[in-house]
Amino acid sequence: MTTPLVELRGVYRTFVKDRQTIPVLQDVNLSVQPNEILCLVGESGCGKTTTGKIIVGLLEASAGEVLIQGKPRSAYRRAEQAQLRRDYQIVHQDPFASLNPAHTIEQILSFPLLRHKLVKSRAELRRRIWELLTMVDLTPPGDIVNKYPHQLSGGQRQRVSIARTLTVQPRLIVADEAVSMVDVSIRIGILKMLHRLRDEFGMAIVFITHDLALAKYFAWRGRIGVMYLGRVVELGPTPHVIGQPAHPYTRALLQAVPEADPDVTRRKQPMRLRSDDIPRLTAIPPGCAFHPRCPFYVGRVCDVHVPHLDVAEGFAQQVACIPVQQGQLRPYIDEQAGG
Amino acid sequence: MFGLTTIASPQGFFIGALCGLVPLGAGLYYRQWRAGVGGFLACLLSGFACGFLGGLPTILMSYAVVLSYAYVNRQDPFTSRAALEEVNFEETRVEQLQRQLANLGRGIRTSWRALTRNRAGFLGFLGIMFFVVVTVFGPLFIEYEGAARLDRRQPGARSLIAPPSYEHPLGLDWKGRDVLSHMVHGGQRLILTSIQAGLIATVIAVVLGSLAALLGGVVDSLISNAANFILTIPSFPLLLVLASLVNLDSDFLLALLFGVLNWPTLMRAVRAQVFSLRERDYVEAAVALDLGVWHIISREVFPNMISYIAVNLIFTIRVAMYSIVGLVFLGLVPLSEPDWGVMIFTGRQQGVLFQPQAAGMLLAPIVAIALFQLSLVLFTRSLEEVFNPRLRSGL
Numbered sequence: 001m002t003t004p005l006v007e008l009r010g011v012y013r014t015f016v017k018d019r020q021t022i023p024v025l026q027d028v029n030l031s032v033q034p035n036e037i038l039c040l041v042g043e044s045g046c047g048k049t050t051t052g053k054i055i056v057g058l059l060e061a062s063a064g065e066v067l068i069q070g071k072p073r074s075a076y077r078r079a080e081q082a083q084l085r086r087d088y089q090i091v092h093q094d095p096f097a098s099l100n101p102a103h104t105i106e107q108i109l110s111f112p113l114l115r116h117k118l119v120k121s122r123a124e125l126r127r128r129i130w131e132l133l134t135m136v137d138l139t140p141p142g143d144i145v146n147k148y149p150h151q152l153s154g155g156q157r158q159r160v161s162i163a164r165t166l167t168v169q170p171r172l173i174v175a176d177e178a179v180s181m182v183d184v185s186i187r188i189g190i191l192k193m194l195h196r197l198r199d200e201f202g203m204a205i206v207f208i209t210h211d212l213a214l215a216k217y218f219a220w221r222g223r224i225g226v227m228y229l230g231r232v233v234e235l236g237p238t239p240h241v242i243g244q245p246a247h248p249y250t251r252a253l254l255q256a257v258p259e260a261d262p263d264v265t266r267r268k269q270p271m272r273l274r275s276d277d278i279p280r281l282t283a284i285p286p287g288c289a290f291h292p293r294c295p296f297y298v299g300r301v302c303d304v305h306v307p308h309l310d311v312a313e314g315f316a317q318q319v320a321c322i323p324v325q326q327g328q329l330r331p332y333i334d335e336q337a338g339g
Numbered sequence: 340m341f342g343l344t345t346i347a348s349p350q351g352f353f354i355g356a357l358c359g360l361v362p363l364g365a366g367l368y369y370r371q372w373r374a375g376v377g378g379f380l381a382c383l384l385s386g387f388a389c390g391f392l393g394g395l396p397t398i399l400m401s402y403a404v405v406l407s408y409a410y411v412n413r414q415d416p417f418t419s420r421a422a423l424e425e426v427n428f429e430e431t432r433v434e435q436l437q438r439q440l441a442n443l444g445r446g447i448r449t450s451w452r453a454l455t456r457n458r459a460g461f462l463g464f465l466g467i468m469f470f471v472v473v474t475v476f477g478p479l480f481i482e483y484e485g486a487a488r489l490d491r492r493q494p495g496a497r498s499l500i501a502p503p504s505y506e507h508p509l510g511l512d513w514k515g516r517d518v519l520s521h522m523v524h525g526g527q528r529l530i531l532t533s534i535q536a537g538l539i540a541t542v543i544a545v546v547l548g549s550l551a552a553l554l555g556g557v558v559d560s561l562i563s564n565a566a567n568f569i570l571t572i573p574s575f576p577l578l579l580v581l582a583s584l585v586n587l588d589s590d591f592l593l594a595l596l597f598g599v600l601n602w603p604t605l606m607r608a609v610r611a612q613v614f615s616l617r618e619r620d621y622v623e624a625a626v627a628l629d630l631g632v633w634h635i636i637s638r639e640v641f642p643n644m645i646s647y648i649a650v651n652l653i654f655t656i657r658v659a660m661y662s663i664v665g666l667v668f669l670g671l672v673p674l675s676e677p678d679w680g681v682m683i684f685t686g687r688q689q690g691v692l693f694q695p696q697a698a699g700m701l702l703a704p705i706v707a708i709a710l711f712q713l714s715l716v717l718f719t720r721s722l723e724e725v726f727n728p729r730l731r732s733g734l
Contacts (some may be wrong), residue, residue, distance in 0.1 A: 056627055085629045098620040102642035111638065112628045122435055123428040130428070161624070168628060 003070045004031035005172050005204055006055050006088070011064035013050055022281045024050045026230045028064070029309060032172060032204050037222030039207045039215040039238070041253070045281065047230040048208045049093075052174040055206055056088045086116065089165035093177035095157035099149035105160055106145040109133075112167040132163040137193055155186040159193070166197070172204040180209065191218050212257050216242050226250045229279065229289040232309060236317020246312055246319035248294045248329075271295060288321065298323050348390070348479075355386025358394035362401035369409035378405055388475045399440075400447055406437055407444025453724040460721025466714025470526060470707070477523035483677060488515035502696040510699035512682075513689040518699050522707060525677035530711070532590040532663055537656030539598025541605060545648055548609025549636060552617065563610070566603035574600045578662060582671040593672060597659050605651050612647060616640045646726030650719045657715050664708060679704035 013025040025047045032038050032055065040048045053059040054066060057073065065072060068084055076084060092098035099108060109129045112118070119125040133141035136159040149157055158178060165173055175194065179187040191214070198205055207218050215224055216238060224241045226234040226249065234247040245251045252271045259265045273293045279285055285292050291302035307320040313327050323329050359382035366375010378401025386394030430438070455461050491511060492499055499515030501507065509518035551562040578600060587593045616622065617640060625635050666672050667680030674681045686692075686701040 058623060058627060082629055085627065088627070090624065090627050092620040092624065094620060098624055100621040100639055100643070103638070111625075111630055111634065115628075115630050115634065123430065127428045164624065164628070 039219035042227035403444035463717025533660035535594035536597035536659035544605035552613035
């Protein structure tokens, strides 16, 4: 097994807001292999973005270990750290906020190229910018270079943002809800482009989304990690997680996904949760955080013991649910998924 | 700027004409008549006013504008629709320089259009230009009258003061001197000192505000507390006290004194701006791309504050002007003629308030100062558009 690009071991992260400590991440264990697609799914506030930023190195973990290619960041020398920083890039959710309104597209792309001396001459700089814009399907580049971000559409801006990460030839890109603010009709185009870029440059992609349908499409050949209130509750190869979900939360999510075909959606039986309220991060329930809502709740087990990610019998993926791990919950096959 | 005053000279006219030959020649070469002639006139005026000091930057700017017109029709490899293999990105140094100048020219043109688009703002700009032209070119045509003109005493009159007449449109002052000549000669020093004072205050505010927001911690609380401390002191009375203690024999010293006392308000605003700007996604992206702290300050944060800073600079200049005039009016800075403030001071001292025929002597500087202030305030409207790429768009 190759050394993972990033490995999170028992990572905790807390934020302090109004003198209140908010545990955003608790005991997160993840690793990303080179050229892998890992999809983090979960509702807003579950810690997906924080995980992404810790992977990129924009945030520090409050506790736990973050190993970059096998070693903690501090074990590298200064020059190596600078290179490592460049190897891990992020594409932000909001394409309207991620590009500086004061610069033209040419300037935005030239800053990293010039700063890190990735081009030798003016001519090479312009050639490289042309290539980058072509790579992200912004053609002809001549129409784009002299424009300001506000003169482009959301989709075009997101492509520029991706092109900007490509300037430094990263080994891992965290796409943080990269298409959620883009018009639905052009989402697939951007996702296909990301797939193509991954195949071309051999980088890993951590795709963060709240949309399980997107995750299923994007990470079919990769893995999915389902997050709930700061913990990873299920982690495994996408076809298994989608086709044979283990954790009750994943099952609930899957059954809530609307299908494009209205007949299929109507036939779906949404799982009855015991409660629709999502607990606040300041008052996370004891034991399994999902137990107040879980239909398979087992008294004195789920509300007392914190489940840890582990392989359960009958499943190919890891799951953090004690009843499932003890074999009390049979695999559930969703006939709509798996296709 | 430091103690620098400019008065147009006949030699300047030739210097300006000489400078203007460059854009004119370029205009002829590229067949851009209007831009060439416009550049010639701009060079002529600025060279006339400031000699080579004003002529050289104007040459550059007008040449850039001419080039930007010429480049519209010229094929830039980048904006062509050809395939990558067909595009030749190589260019000679001259071509590269010309392309960059053309980009500069395009920037100047869009700024100019943004400036003229807002009517109120453009009116303010014209007002400021009016005062600049009068104080710079006026002295060429109107001689300064420093000494008393006892020969102008009308037979039987009790004083030398005279109401406006054909020869003296603004009348005569208490020494029988032409008020208009004092108006023309007395504005430049006040305006320049105010600009200096505004610049000093703004620079201090921007530097300290950015430092406080970016470094945080001890630095932040130190600067913020210093600002709060200065804010609690009423600044004009303090200025009065200091002005009477310190011998303010140079204008720069006066400007410095104002600057040191008037940075806190703007500093707080800048600090808040930097706080909000540094949380933006594009700053985070710059951090991830390892572009460096200096890049983040100068290229990511600063450009988004510049319109705000420019508007505040104008307002600070406005306040500085009132403060300086106030000090002069109270006689707390060494009085040297010609000066608009001194005119008001001596006017009051000579009891002009009670002589209707002397109204010109008192009203002229007051109206001039008020109009200049109004022009500044109106001008800020346009300034926002000039620096905001979002507002500039659609042009």
